[in-house]
Amino acid sequence: DSGAxxxxxxxxxxxxxxxxxAHLLESSPPRQRTLLWNLVDKKYEGDVLQYLGDDIRAYFLSQLNAQELAHILEDFESDDLADLLQQLPDTVIQEVLNTMDDQDRQRVEEVLSYPEDTAGGLMNTDTITVRPDISIDVVLRYLRRHRNLPTMTDSLIVVNRRDEFIGTLPITRLLVSNPTATVREVMDTEIEPIPVGLPDTKVATLFERYDLISAPVVDEQGKLLGRITIDDVVDVIRDDADHSLMSMAGLDEDEDTFAPVWKTTRRRAVWLGINVVTAFTSASVIGMFEETIQQVVALAVLMPIVASMGGIAGSQTLTLMIRGIAVGQVSGDxxxxxxxxxxxxxxMNGVLFALVVSGAAVAWFGDLTIGLVIALALVINLTLASVVGTLLPLVLKKLNIDPALAGGVxxxxxxxxxxxxSFLGLATYFYA
Amino acid sequence: DSGAxxxxxxxxxxxxxxxxxAHLLESSPPRQRTLLWNLVDKKYEGDVLQYLGDDIRAYFLSQLNAQELAHILEDFESDDLADLLQQLPDTVIQEVLNTMDDQDRQRVEEVLSYPEDTAGGLMNTDTITVRPDISIDVVLRYLRRHRNLPTMTDSLIVVNRRDEFIGTLPITRLLVSNPTATVREVMDTEIEPIPVGLPDTKVATLFERYDLISAPVVDEQGKLLGRITIDDVVDVIRDDADHSLMSMAGLDEDEDTFAPVWKTTRRRAVWLGINVVTAFTSASVIGMFEETIQQVVALAVLMPIVASMGGIAGSQTLTLMIRGIAVGQVSGDxxxxxxxxxxxxxxMNGVLFALVVSGAAVAWFGDLTIGLVIALALVINLTLASVVGTLLPLVLKKLNIDPALAGGVxxxxxxxxxxxxSFLGLATYFYA
Incomplete structure (x- = not known):
């Protein structure tokens, strides 16, 4: 009812x-979600869109026409706007760009020209720059002329007359410095500017390593292009970490938790389809030993133990490697x-569990041979799992295949x- | 050689x-790590320790005596110091605290009194506070008396004479405000202070949701206790996301990638040990149907397909739920x-793949019954996997068991x- x-x-x-x-929308099933979205005031729609996950945002955007879009996107920062436009069809992007004034359009086109997953795609163009030869007092008076400063402004950027990066001037330092000192005397030159083409995960590493709040972005000539702020970097860190987790289950890190049935069914079918192929591969290996199994049925009972122990051991190695590669700890050295x-x-664990498992197997089936076979098979499978688990992610990475996605399968x-x-082969040998 | x-x-x-x-140490095997650590200048040791992972840091700390520790820890912020002390034996903590002056000791004891994974454990006590009734000009002059401001100071905290939180004064706003205005007129009262007992993951959500750089922490009476800064929150976000990934493989998120062989062997043995128990559980189920398998060996060939398809489907649901719970999207509603x-x-996927798999099985073994049996078993196992995958993490969470750690097993x-x-049971029924 309309009162509620x-x-x-x-x-x-x-x-x-x-x-x-945005969080409420992300936590709602489709019908409630649409209902809630329609209740959101027009003037908040843009802000809300900024906080939504890619999947959901793309859906809401697809419901709007170019005029509505342009209106909503008016107050966006250039990096957020570019992110968002990248999800739209090219014709719609052009329409939206056409409704903008020249300066705004230029800014957005600038950011759009860099891949989304690089420093260029992450940066804003709302920098406040100062020259090195003016005094702190002049800087303070210049700042006071602003009605407000861009969010996350923790430092001003010092550039020369060719707009080339020279250093940063943290505003906390501005506040404690002698007003008659020059910017050059007070500025910080230790911070390396970020090259515009640096991958976003590397940008995140720099922010984490040096506890940055914002950092300048420059082109190859050292010309200042914009700055990256920690809020966007936190999103990269979250996505990056989510990516490994979700990919290992064949899911996308932008996956909408409340995606509709049909979409979910289709996406999952792909992953299950891949698994059908691998499952039949394993089955065909078993099929090679039908005669041996008929002779010793205990083999059928015990064979999943050998496979699963190898899988568990290998997954531990694989996960450690995927994390190590992601945080940059693993290298050729x-x-x-x-x-x-x-x-x-x-x-060592292979030998330990070979003893445990073969002991249990012998006790269960009263057959020493089966104990010997399962012990040998376990040691073979576990040691091989450790080698594959270590090297596979490196090989996949070399081949430009995502280790988190393909590694587990x-x-x-x-x-x-x-x-x-190994288990059925050894059994065939020993029981023949 | 000593030249090198x-x-x-x-x-x-x-x-x-x-x-x-720190990154270099974390990326080095034990021997090189110790060699490098011994080369680090005494005066940098403290700073390096702050950036090291828990596992590695604990090791280096254990090599130092209380005096050396106290010397190294002199310049630490109270939250980092508390973090670090929590890794030491109680007797060493006391020794270190005894070497400090009263004020420092009090600060550290304050932070130590809160659990590590709460707002209290994350906070620093290095706040700059101002009263609401003074003018901006006075604030500026007060700040100028400092030689430098604490890192990540993006706002001053406004408190009354009972030290109760009233609002924040962003320093960017300080710079653009009329110097004659009072703090009360300029301050921001929209930011809710963080309760000292709030879990750290909730703190991270607040920082992500409101794009915060720092936030005040208060006790139940609203008295200001300290502030939390984004650098520590980023660590929480990274750990939190890593936690799900690593736990699902039975690893710890603080796991040292280059832990020595012996330590690795012991830790992994626990996880393999759990898996031996579950593997024998599954094997015992197969053991119930030895006769049926002897009669129709094709069952042994195909049974891993049914199990693994269920596992894949269930893992996708489980992973989605674990992520949904972690980011707070999944709730009773x-x-x-x-x-x-x-x-x-x-x-739906169950029916689809039942058709695919049973078709392949019939073609392989020329037996219609086996096609029927595997189709039914697949539908049963997949639908049950979806129910278990959805509800299990919620049940585990209720029982205070980590879903990421126990859910997969x-x-x-x-x-x-x-x-x-289901597969062997149905087969026994149909072939009997």
Whole structure:
């Protein structure tokens, strides 16, 4: 009823911040989501869109025409605007750009010209720059002429007359400096500007490593292009970390938790389809040993143990490597050490669990041969899993294939195949 | 040779920042790590320790005596110091605290009194506070008396004479305000202070949602206790996201990538040990059907397909839920919708892949019955996987068990057991 709706609308537009509304939309199933979105006041729509996940945002954007879009996007910062435009069809982008004034259009086109996942795609153009030879007092008076400063302004950027980056002037330092000192005397020259083409994950590493709030972005000639702020970097960090987790289950990090049934079904089908192929691969290995299994049915009972232990051991190595690569700890220098460590640790555990499992198997089936076979198969499968788990992500990365997405599937297929092959193969040999 | 060592030492202590050195240590195998650490200049040791992961830091700390520790820890911020002390044995903590002067000790004891994973454990006590009734001009003159302001000072905190939080005064606003205005007229009262007991992941959500750089922390009476800065929050976000990824493979998010062989072997053995138990559980299910398998060996060939398809489908649901819970999107209101969606999407895929797999099985073994059995078993296992994948993380959370750590093991055991039971059970029925 409309009374309840009015109340919801009042709460939405009065009591909640745009980010709260976005969170509420992201936490709602499709029907409620559309209902809520229609209640959001036009003037907040743009702000709310900025905080939404890609998947959901793309949907709402697709419902708007170019005029509505242009109106909503008026107050966007250039980096957010570019992000958002990149999700639209080219014709719509052109329409939206056409409604803008020249200066705004130029800014957006500038940011649009850089790939989304580089420093250029992350940067804003709302920098406040000063020259090195003026005094702090002049800087203070210059700032006072502003009605407000861009959000996340923790430092001014010092440039020469060719707009080339020279240094930064933290505003906390501005506040404690002698007003008669020059910018050059007070500025910080330790911060390296970020090259416009640097991948966004590398940008995140720099922010984390040097505890930055904002950092200048320059082109190859050292000319200042804009600045990157920590709020956008936090999104990169979150996405980056989410990416590994979600990819390992064949999901997308932008996946809408409340995607409709049909969309979910289609996306998941792809992953299940890949798994059908790998599952039949493993099955065909078992099929090679039908006679042996008929002779000793206990093999069918025990064979999943060999496969799954290999999978578990390999997944641990693989996950450690994927994380290590993501945070930049793993490189050519230390792979040999890592491979060695993983091999030794897994081999020791392989021997330990070979004893445990074969002991249990012998006790269960009263057959010493089956104990010997499963012990050998376990050691083979676990040590091989450690080698594959260590090297596979590096090989995939070299081939430009995402290790988090493809690594698990390939590893588990390998441990299944090797597990069944070694166990049933050895059994065929010993029982023949 | 000592010439090379001297050169490395020069590079370490001259050209690299403490965070770079920390990254280098984290990326080095144990022997090189110790060698490098010994080359780090005493005066940088403290800074480097701050940037190291928990695991590695604990090791280096254990090598120092209380006196050396106290010396190194002199310049630490109270939150970092508290973090670090929490890793030490109680007797060493006391020794270190005894070497401090009263004021410092009090600060550290204050932060130590809050759990590490709450706002209290994250906060610094280095706030700059001002009263509401003074003028901006007075604030500016007060600030100028400082030699420098604490890092990440983006706003001053406005308190009354009982030290109770009233508002914040962003320094960007300070710079553009009329000097004769009072703090009260200019300050921001929209920011809610953070309660000292708020869990750190909730703190991170607030920072992400409101794009904060720093935020005040208060006790139950609204008294200002300190402030939290974005650099520490970024660590929480990174750890939090890493936690899900690493836990799902039974690893710790603080896991040292270059942990020595022996330590790695012991830690991994625990996880493999758990898996041995679950693997034998699944095996015992197969063991119930030895006779049927002997009769129709094709069952042994195909049974891993049913188990693994269930595992894949369930893992996708589980991962989506774990992420949804972690970012606070999943709650009592929408579980029903989610369960429904997961059930429908998985059931549809279940039917689709039942057709695909049974078609392939019939073609392979020329046996219509086996096609029927595997189709039914797949639909049963997949739909059940979707229900378990959705509800399990919620149940575990209620029981205070980490869904990321335990969810995967329980889910995969379930899909194995149900997969084998339904497939072999149905086969026994149809072939009897």
């Amino acid at each position: 709706l009015k109340q919801v609308s009042r709460i939405l537009n009065g009591g909640l911040s745009p980010s709260d509304i 230390n792979i040999k050490w890592l491979l060695n460590r993983e091999f030794l640790a897994t081999a 390939i590893l588990l297929t390998t441990t299944d195949v090797v597990g069944f092959l | 060592l001297k050169q490395v030492s020069r590079i370490l202590n001259g050209g690299l920042s403490p965070s770079d050195i 929408n579980i029903k919708w989610l369960l429904n969606r997961e059930f429908l999407a998985t059931a 329980i889910l995969l055991t379930t899909t194995d057991v149900v997969g084998f039971l």
